[in-house]
Amino acid sequence: MVTQIISTMETQASNGPAGTGATGTGPPLAANGADDSKTNLIVNYLPQNMTQEEFKSLFGSIGDIESCKLVRDKITGQSLGYGFVNYVDPNDADKAISTLNGLKLQTKTIKVSYARPSSASIRDANLYVSGLPRTMGQKEMEQLFSQYGRIITSRILVDQVTGVSRGVGFIRFDKRVEAEEAIKGLNGQKPLGAAEPITVKFANSPSQKTGQALLSHLYQGSARRYPGPLHHHAQRFRLDNLLNMAYGVKSPLSLLSRFSPVAVEGVPGLAGVGLAGAGSAGWCIFVYNLAPEADESVLWQLFGPFGAVTNVKVIRDFATNKCKGFGFVTMTNYEEAAMAIAALNGYRLGDRVLQVSFKTSKQHKA
DNA sequence: TCCTATT
Numbered sequence: 001m002v003t004q005i006i007s008t009m010e011t012q013a014s015n016g017p018a019g020t021g022a023t024g025t026g027p028p029l030a031a032n033g034a035d036d037s038k039t040n041l042i043v044n045y046l047p048q049n050m051t052q053e054e055f056k057s058l059f060g061s062i063g064d065i066e067s068c069k070l071v072r073d074k075i076t077g078q079s080l081g082y083g084f085v086n087y088v089d090p091n092d093a094d095k096a097i098s099t100l101n102g103l104k105l106q107t108k109t110i111k112v113s114y115a116r117p118s119s120a121s122i123r124d125a126n127l128y129v130s131g132l133p134r135t136m137g138q139k140e141m142e143q144l145f146s147q148y149g150r151i152i153t154s155r156i157l158v159d160q161v162t163g164v165s166r167g168v169g170f171i172r173f174d175k176r177v178e179a180e181e182a183i184k185g186l187n188g189q190k191p192l193g194a195a196e197p198i199t200v201k202f203a204n205s206p207s208q209k210t211g212q213a214l215l216s217h218l219y220q221g222s223a224r225r226y227p228g229p230l231h232h233h234a235q236r237f238r239l240d241n242l243l244n245m246a247y248g249v250k251s252p253l254s255l256l257s258r259f260s261p262v263a264v265e266g267v268p269g270l271a272g273v274g275l276a277g278a279g280s281a282g283w284c285i286f287v288y289n290l291a292p293e294a295d296e297s298v299l300w301q302l303f304g305p306f307g308a309v310t311n312v313k314v315i316r317d318f319a320t321n322k323c324k325g326f327g328f329v330t331m332t333n334y335e336e337a338a339m340a341i342a343a344l345n346g347y348r349l350g351d352r353v354l355q356v357s358f359k360t361s362k363q364h365k366a
Numbered sequence: 367t368c369c370t371a372t373t
Contacts, residue, residue, distance in 0.1 A: 044371055069373055084373055111371090118372050130367050155369055170369050204368055 038090035039066065041097065042115040044082045046070070047106040047350055051079075059085045062099065063092030081108075084115055106291070107351040116174070125152070125173040127182060128203040132156070132167040133194045144191055145171045149178025170203055282310050283337040285329040287344075288355040290314065292322040302344060303329045307336025328359060 046055065052070040059068060070083040087093040093114070101112035116122055132141065142154050156169040173179040179202065187200040287299065299312035311330040314323050331337040337358070345356040 040373095042371065042373090067373090071371090071373065080370075082371055086373095113371095115372065120372095122372065126370080128368055152371070153369085157369075166367095168367065168369095172369095172371070199367080201367095203370085 036066075036086055037114065037117065039088070039093045040084065040086045040115045041093055041112055042082065042084055043100075044111040044113075045108045046079065046081050046083060046110055047108050048079055048081060048348065049350060050105070052083075055083050055085075059096060059100070062087070062096045064088040121175050121177065123176060124202065124205065125176045125179045126203040127171045127173070127179050127200055129169045129171060129198055129200050130167060131196050131198040132165065132169055133191060133196075134165045134167055136165065136167075136191065136194075138169070141169055141171070144186065145173075145182050148173070148182035148185060150174040282308075282330045282332045283334055284359040285331060285337060285341060286326065286355075286357050286359040287329060288326045289349075289352045290323050290325055290327055290354075291350065291352060292325075294323040294327070296327075298349075299327055299329050302347075302349075303331065303340050306331070306340035306343065308332035 041059075043055075043059070050070070052068075052072075055070045056065065056068050059065060064087065066086040066088050068083065068085040071080045072078060073080060085093075085096065087096065097112050097114070100110065103110050103112075127145075129141070136144075136156075138154055138156050141156060142151055145151060145154070150173065151171060152174055153172040154170065157166045158164060159166055171179075171182070173182065183200050183202070186198060188197045190197045285303070287302075290298065294314055296312045296314055299314065300309065303309050303312070309329060309331050312327065313329075314327040315325075316322060317324050329340075331340065341356050341358065344354055347354045347356070
């Protein structure tokens with residue numbers, strides 16, 4: 001089932017230093033002994049394709065950075081969608097929160113808040129909750145859990161079409177022990193007025209990949225099977241573009257970018273396509289599920305690493321000049337075109353899953 | 367019956 005995430009920013013949109021540290025033990029100290037509680041920020045919900053470079057560029061625009069790190073998967077190198085920024089001046093950290101928190105980048109709304117001091121006690125504090133009454137909202141769920149500790153994030157999964165709760169949610173506590181207590185206190189219990197008991201357990205850790213997760217990981221990572229596009233997740237965007245996007249449109253792509261149902265059907269066999277896509281100019285490739293603001297450069301960047309690209313074209317609506325969701329790429333050599341298709345079909349670009357195939361229609365010579 | 371928040 002297709003799901004949509006409801007997530008609030010208010011939970012930790014502006015957690016101040018006072019709310020970030022251990023209680024009553026004085027300011028938390030970093031490994032080097034410095035108190036970085038007023039300069040060190042955590043940034044969440046970054047676009048998947050943002051690079052360390054771009055991350056640094058964006059936050060460096062506020063003020064001098066002592067250090068910054070975009071956190072990546074150890075094995076795949078893929079961004080995990082969050083990072084840390086340590087400013088030299090606490091005032092810049094404050095400024096970064098006030099100006100960059102809630103910034104809309106592509107399909108994401110980033111969250112910028114003070115980092116809690118790193119500690120083993122705050123790890124693995126994320127709970128998976130199921131069996132919630134469909135009528136229960138996020139606030140209500142938080143109320144239920146807040147008796148066990150400080151909630152860092154909470155979410156309820158809803159059906160994308162109907163918007164109704166799926167009865168499944170997540171609660172991240174500040175401390176693992178708080179999460180443990182919540183499990184003890186709430187697992188198997190019926191919330192007030194509920195017909196069914198809820199299940200409360202630790203959420204799957206990021207390293208656990210099962211079922212759908214594994215599948216999507218496979219597709220998402222398909223490009224990495226080939227030598228070319230290791231840097232595809234670094235689909236470029238310029239800082240000025242970022243800022244334009246961020247401050248420009250009011251209702252951004254979040255409403256438009258959904259996984260297409262066909263996107264999960266996987267990589268089609270390359271056998272059987274026959275001579276589809278072949279043309280005098282080369283092999284024409286159909287690319288579907290591009291974002292409305294996609295431009296030709298996206299296509300160059302995606303396909304260029306696989307070999308000779310002679311032409312790219314984004315199809316736009318005449319009136320709005322926005323991309324209609326698809327485009328064409330012409331590649332000279334069959335092998336390279338096939339490689340690009342195999343690698344990029346199912347490739348996740350932001351929150352979109354691309355569909356890439358040889359063009360089958362006879363219309364449109366690229 | 368699984369969103370990705372601790373360097």
